[in-house]
Amino acid sequence: MKVEAKLLLGLGLFFGLMCAVYWNWSLENAGGVMMFAGMLLGFLPGAYFYWWSRRMPVRPEDDPYATQAQGAGVVGSFPGTSIWPFVLGMGAFFVVLALVFGIWFLVPGLALVTWAALGGTAEGRRGGHV
Amino acid sequence: MTDVLQPPITIAGDDQPQGHDEHHGPTGILKWMTTTDHKIIGLSYTVTSVLMLVIGGLFAEIIRFQLTAPNNSLVSLAQYNELFTMHGSVMIYLFAGPFAFGGLANIIVPIQIGAPDMAFPRLNALSYWLYLTGAITMLAGFFTAGGAANFGWVAYAPLSNSINTPGTGADLWIGGLLLTGFSAIFTGVNLTATIFYLRAPGMTMFRMPIFTWNMLVTGILILLAFPVLTAGLVMLYCDRHFGTHIFSVSGGGVPVLWQHIFWFWGHPEVYILALPFFGMATEIIPVFSRKPVFGYKGMVFATLSIAALSLGVWAHHMFTTGVVLLPFFSIMSLLIAVPTGIKIFNWIGTMWRGQIWFSTAMLMAIGFVVTFLIGGLTGIYLASPPLDFFTHDTYFVVAHFHSVVMALVLGGMGGLYYWGPKITGYLLNERLGKIQFWFLFLGTQVFTFPQYLLGLRGMPRRVPIYPHDPEWKMLNEWSTVGAVMIGISTIVFVVNVGVSWKKHPAGDNPWDGHTLEWFTTSPPPHHNFYRLPQIRSERPTWDYHHPEHRSLGHGTHADEMHSLVGDGFEGHTS
Secondary structure (H helix, E strand, O other), X not given: OHHHHHHHHHHHXXXXXXXXXXXXXXXXXXXXXXXHHHHHHHHHHHHHHHHHHOOOOOOHHHOOXXXXXXXXXXXXXXXXXXOHHHHHHHHXXXXXXXHHHOHHHHHHHHHHHHHHHHHHHHHOOOOOOO | OHHHHOXXXXXXXXXXXXXXXXXXXXXXXXXXXXXXXXXXXXXXXXXXXXXXXXXHHHHHHHHHHHOOOOOOOOOOHHHHXXXXXXXXXXXXXXXXXXXXXXXXXXHHHHHHOOOOOOOOHHHHHHXXXXXXXXXXXXXXXXXXXXXXXXXXXOOOOXXXXXXXXXXXXXXXXXXXXXXXXXXHXXXXXXXXXXXXXXXXXXXXXXXXXXXXXXXXXXXXXXXXXXXXXXXXXXXXXXXXXXXOOOOOHXXXXXXXXXXXXXXXXXXXXXXXXXXHHHHHHHHHHHHHHOOOOOOHHHHHHHHHHHHHHHOOOHHHHOHHHOOOOHHHHHHHHHHHHHHHHXXXXXXXXXXXXXXXXXXXXXXXXXXXXXXXXXXXXXXXXXXXXXXXXXXXXXXXXXXXXXXXXXXXXXHHHHHHHHHHHHHHOEOOOHXXXXXXXXXXXXXXXXXXXXXXXXXHOOOEOOOXXXXXXXXXXXXXXXXXXXXXXXXXXXXXXXXXXXXXXXXXXXXXXXXXXXOHHHOOOOOOOOOXXXXXXXXXXXXXXXXHHOHHHOOOOOOOOHHHOHHHHOOOOHHHOO
């Protein structure tokens, strides 16, 4: 966890320095704002990882002498087959087509998105065949 | 150190029959539509993106044939605009990125770190559907009355507004890019979360294979860059249809703002494209040199520095606009040469005194290093504003980035020859592979070198016709010859896939590989591993198969393990 935190905080720090130099030197706002946001992208998750790295025991994947047995147990819950990503993707497709061909494409688009949202939620964390 | 020799632990459980995944669940097209398995999604990505490579390549061949003669009329001027726009768009948005981070990375990264799947399998499936529909949307422009988008793959304002580019082709381009942009963002989330949270015990960050490291940094760069592009596209759409004036002077907007937004995505995107292929080369070269990678930590820090610096270089595409801070962007762009140079040094250092096996994958990786070096060196010229003023928007720039991206194609083909046996379970034909390599490698050089010379002679990019000049004609003809050679290499690849289809079973570890993907079966089972070895270095599979030549433990000096420095004696290899 510590390496992940340092990595992101380091990137955030570098982006922050570059942002300060660039913004003060060029006085150009678009790039300055985007670099500031880039700095936040380093600092926000980096701070989260740092906060956790000080509070949780060393994970097996961070322990250079860990044995495979230490990783035994449930790694996470992985869903099996599921149709809902496909339905959601088709919904997004129709929504985008509405941008081009006319507002009526939103009807099937939003219907599919809603259907996928309901179906995916009902499916729960371990849907389909695992 | 003794625990390296322990037998691998079975993690699937003895009571579970091996290969149980095929028993239930949908089959056929329904299996493809409902899968959340990262290997099948990754394979779908790979096949789709190679199809995009073929489509974009066909556009390129038409462009090159049009340019063979000065006043050629193979295509109309309007068609030519559509062709070069869609060639760039298909290759950048639909081939190079998705092939790397959606295709090979999706399959290989979880296996390399010992994970059962990506962190968010359903999000992964959604990524693919957004990518596929985005590709369909973008290419559908060819079937509309006004034709496909024709404002160049960069869509500069004010050319891209509704007055200068009316029609549905441009809107389809924006829509397709919105979809593929979100697909990339979701893949970036997935890669980052997988690498941070699903590593096997003992797989510390500094034991991850370099490919995985590069994909982690790529994932972070995607999260940094792609939302900016999506925001820019929404603004562009509002300008075109809702009467806003964000990029038009008439309403108080700033056209050059589009260039800032586009290139703030666009330059990190260059590294999003390049880093995965750097990673592939870094996996291939050590395995076929029979040595650990030279300068592992140097490679990691070089990757991180490239990513960090890539945020501060976007305006080197905008030197000639006259409104950007030249010294800042010039210094930043030149600085990127340092970590890139470290990488090239380390690739050569890995091959140095190794026992090189010139397989197709290795040839492709060496071709990648050479071609990328050419593209990188000409990039250093372009980072200098005075030289850039001279060559901006000429064929010199075209040749520079085609050297770079053709290097990526070489690296990607190397990746397919290297990991293809792991993914399908069958080896590709080496003889055809070597024919493909020489056509691709030599074709790339024959294709780009005349373009460098054309650029220095002042030929602008994106022109369908040019003045009668024997020298320009000759150079353009040579470039077309190179393009045809590249086309032949692609045909050889397709033939090779057909010829080798289910011919020569690869076995689990055909190359005597270093990393975890070579420990499992080919193709890997559902959730990837029945058992895992102890992980005590960045090459656990090698350590398991070659305990007498295992990698250094903590606190061991290289002198104590002579075989690691690659002394070149036969007796020290497997």
